[in-house]
Amino acid sequence: MSTANHSAFADLSRPLISTLSIDRRERLAGAWRMASQDIADDIRFIRQYRKVIAEKDERLSSGILVHSLAYVEACTNRLHETVARYLRNLRRITECELAMAAAGIRFALSSYAWEA
Secondary structure (H helix, E strand, C coil): CCHHHHHHHHHHHCCCCCCCCHHHHHHHHHHHHHHHHHHHHHHHHHHHHHHHHHCCCCECCCCCECCCHHHHHHHHHHHHHHHHHHHHHHHHHHHHHHHHHHHCCCCCCCCCHHHC
16 A cells, blocks of 8 residues: 555544544543643642752752752652552553544644644
8 A cells, every 4th residue: 555545544443433432532632631741730839849859858058958958858748649649540541542542532642733
């Protein structure tokens, strides 16, 4: 099959019209959107907690610690919780994308995918 024909028909393995009810499609898309937003927050907090933990021994010019030991400990505990939540959200996104792809529901593969 030529490349032009292959690209035109390659996506026919998925349904052209979703067989899911409108309510089910909206719930699935909503769950995907929420998990995508939550994972962005998780990434931001993971970066912040890791930065605080990395700076635990750093001091200001006056000799005072940049972060108190209690705050560093709290960030360490929150990091574990946030990584676990990140992994749950990642799994939820993956499950939603698999279900949406199987049902023929379009979704963005990246923040730039809608521009194509």
